[in-house]
Amino acid sequence: MNLVPLVLVTPALADANNGNWQTAQRWARMLRRAYRVRLQAHWSAAGGRHDDALMIALHARRSADSVTAFKAAHPDRPLILALTGTDLYRDNASDSRAQRSLALADRLIVLNDLGAQALPPQLRHKARVVLQSCGVRAPRLRPKQHTRMLMVGHLRAEKDPATYQRAAVQLAHHGDLFFDHIGNALDPAWAHAAELCMAQQPRYRWLGGLPHGATRDRMTRASVLVHASRLEGGAHVVIEALRSGLPVLASRIDGNVGLLGADYAGYFPVGDAEALAALIERFADDRAFATQLAAQCAARADRFTPEAEAAALGTIVSELLG
Structure with missing residues (x-):
């Protein structure tokens, strides 16, 4: 069977072990059922291969050269x-290369329900939501004599580890x-x-950094995930928490609200360690609140x-390929 060829461009390959790579690998696996x-x-x-019928590129700025080159070589092929x-x-x-990528693309995938609101109004018609996924992990019996918080994410400014540490x-x-x-500490x-922080607390x-399987195993044993990010497109670790029966305490940003919902009770203001500490105390002391989350x-x-x-992604690809 001759399958239609697609190219999936991701600036992060396996050695990066980050969210972009995990997304690219998962999408490639899903699309290989039909392409x-x-x-x-x-x-x-x-x-590049010139028989590629369609390109999927991750990251507007970092994949800008690939986006521009593909559209220059194949202006009538979807991207x-x-x-x-x-x-x-x-x-x-603010970045002109990212802006050019948005203008050239035929569809823009956002990873949370509020993502399209961050786009310029004239580009929102291109946006489609694809919520990321993972398999289910059954939670283990969590100890009642103590509460174990867990934060997952490389130590960098966007993830705001400092707020978690201050709390x-x-x-x-x-x-x-x-x-x-x-x-991992990226600096x-x-x-x-x-x-x-370990010396003080x-x-x-x-x-x-731990392997992905070991991280998910720890999520099944934690009491609550703390996700303090300052910006997110749609954090996969939050999705893994939901699919592991693990409640979440999250910064109130669109990337989190677009996954957890506007009425979710476990938000705290971005960068507010005192508010996070109070939320942690409430989670530990108020069983009704923990049950609600x-x-x-x-x-x-x-x-x-x-x-x-897979269905959401496949629909976008099949519509563009006709």
Whole structure:
């Protein structure tokens, strides 16, 4: 059977082990049921395959050269651009290369229900929502004698690890609260801050980067996920929490509200460590509140199935290919 060839461009390949790579790998696997899909970090007329019927590119700024080259070589072939958090909530407002990518794309994929609102009004008709997915993990029996927070994400400014660390230090007098933190430090200053937090708060543990399976295993044993990001396109770790029966305490940003819903009760203001600390105390001490968050998360979990993601992505591709 001759399958239609597609190219999926992602600036992050397997060695990056980040969200872009995980998304690209998952989409390639889904699309290979009906298409011949190649994963590439870059595309150029000189080095690219000229039978590609369609390009999907992740990241408007970082894939800008590939987007421009593909449309220059094949102006009549469709191009889908998937927008990350840095695209939607930073680069698209100020970076000319990102803006050109948006203009060239035939469809713009956003990863949360509010994502299209961050686009210029004249481009919103191109936007389609594809909610990311993951498999279900059954939660283990979580201990009742203490509460274990978990933050997952590389230590960098966008993820705002400092707010989590400040909240942990503020709660050092609570002997039944534990704070785990998974992620590589992308700058020595972030590593130093994590080490300082461990010195100030003995129940804060920076675990460094862990394999994906080990991270998901820890999510099944934690009490609550803390997601403090300053910007997100649609955090996969939040989806993994929902699919693992793990409640979430999240910064009130569009990328989180677009996943968890406007009426979700577990938000705190961006960068507000005192508000996060108060929310953690309430979660630990108020069983009705913890139960409410768990129920709200469980009610949304079925929106993030692999079947739903594959269907949404496949619909966009098939519409453009006619």
